[in-house]
Amino acid sequence: MQTLLEFIKSQLPLRLRSFSLFSFVGFFLIACFVFFILAMILFLPAIRNIYLFYKSATWLNVEATIHSASITPGSPYKALIIYTYEVNGRQYRGKRLWFAYSGSYDRSSANDLIATYPVGSRTLVYYCPRHPQRAVLLRKSSWINIFGNTIFGLFFMQFSFILFEQVRRFILVKP
Numbered sequence: 001m002q003t004l005l006e007f008i009k010s011q012l013p014l015r016l017r018s019f020s021l022f023s024f025v026g027f028f029l030i031a032c033f034v035f036f037i038l039a040m041i042l043f044l045p046a047i048r049n050i051y052l053f054y055k056s057a058t059w060l061n062v063e064a065t066i067h068s069a070s071i072t073p074g075s076p077y078k079a080l081i082i083y084t085y086e087v088n089g090r091q092y093r094g095k096r097l098w099f100a101y102s103g104s105y106d107r108s109s110a111n112d113l114i115a116t117y118p119v120g121s122r123t124l125v126y127y128c129p130r131h132p133q134r135a136v137l138l139r140k141s142s143w144i145n146i147f148g149n150t151i152f153g154l155f156f157m158q159f160s161f162i163l164f165e166q167v168r169r170f171i172l173v174k175p
Contacts (some may be wrong), residue, residue: 028167029125035160043153049100055100056126061086064094064125064135071110078104079113085125087132094125094135100149131146 064085072078082095097113104110117123117137127135 009050010139018137028163032160032167035147035156035163039152039153039155039157039160041077042149042156046100046147046149046153049161052134053099053139056136059095059126059128059136059139061126061128064121066119066121066123067093069117069119071107076105077107077110077112081113081117081125081137083135083137086128090132092133092135094127094128094133094137096136098136098138098140115171116119141145 007147047094062085064083066081066083068080068082072080072081078101080095081097082093084091084093086092122135125137126139127133
């Protein structure tokens, strides 16, 4: 009687029956999977930010109070502005400045944002009527970040598909 491993090996094409070749192909299949996951990590947040940016055109605005404004240490410099607002009698706290905001390598840009929204000042924020906890201080987007994540995500996705297709062809070729 055959063991399970012997049965599996007998079902594989001849090129995969040796263990070293099987592990070689397995390595490339794992690489395909890793590149695909990397593509999704880059691509999906970019798509989500584009979706939220366009949906925010229908969001309502409400007055908010700035509670703290600071710059995160290190590079890139990120303005961290925390604000509170009230919707339907419920208090919410937000810190999103705009979609895909990731800071700047120029400290003066972060300082300008802090100066625009001093602590204690009141300003308008835009919130999603269906999910009031989603709010944004400015209805704009960092298109460079979205574009970069989308391009790199598509690149890694395409690379994973090409690598998978090469492995598939390698397996199916008769020796």
